[in-house]
Amino acid sequence: MKKPIIGVTALFDDEKNSIWMLPSYLDAITDAGGIPVILPIIDNEEDIKILVNKFDGFLLAGGQDINPEIYNENKSTHCGDVNIARDTMEKALINEILNVDKPILAICRGFQLLNSYLGGSLYQDIKIDRNNNKDSVHRQEKPYNKPTHKVIIKKHSLLFDIMKKEEIMVNSMHHQAIKKVSPKVSDAAISEDGVIESIYMKDRRFVLGIQWHPEHLYKDYPEQFNIFKEFISRCY
DSSP: OOOOEEEEOOEEETTTTEEEOOHHHHHHHHHTTOEEEEOOOOOOHHHHHHHHHHOSEEEEOOOSBOOGGGGTOOOOTTSOOBOHHHHHHHHHHHHHHHHHTOOEEEETHHHHHHHHHTTOEEESOIIIIISTTOOOSSBOOSOTTSOOEEEEEOTTSHHHHHHOOSEEEEOOBOSOEEEEOOTTSEEEEEETTSOEEEEEOTTSSOEEEESSOGGGTTTTOHHHHHHHHHHHHTTO
């Protein structure tokens, strides 16, 4: 059987001015039966259309904060570094993927960008903007393959269909989170303290966004591997 080829958005190192990748993203795709390919960071929309046509599915990876201009806010002092080149490329990429209805798995930054691009918004910092300067449970230290908080999954959602569970434990490495859910997506899960942890699109072949990092968990937790297996199965 032909294996699906998955485009993975590149991470960017500002200090070295170079693209790079965490092997865990690639390993999870490979182990689930796909062939991962790291995408370039480009801004030519015609080239992006050609690129989208060449791949069977797309994983939107983590990385820098989303530029708040995307959700019509000014950048605050507690927003982290942004990467305009990634934002520009990935917005055009999402637009074209949705136009041709190919599968998307969006993780962490990818999850936040998907929601923001489709009309939602973010807390620029959970601790400051949401929790009145009280610490949150969403930014753990290493090791990242150890879950740290609970997520409650909505029944009859795409994530529930994949997990077959109403509650799971996840890892957490983010300081931003969804504030307003895009009207074009549905929320599928929340954390114990009410932070949106998953979104999906009902009218597309497969569009799933998750806030945590299953690529660090999938080898030890079968339900996390199910995310990648289901994603790859939708890419045929």
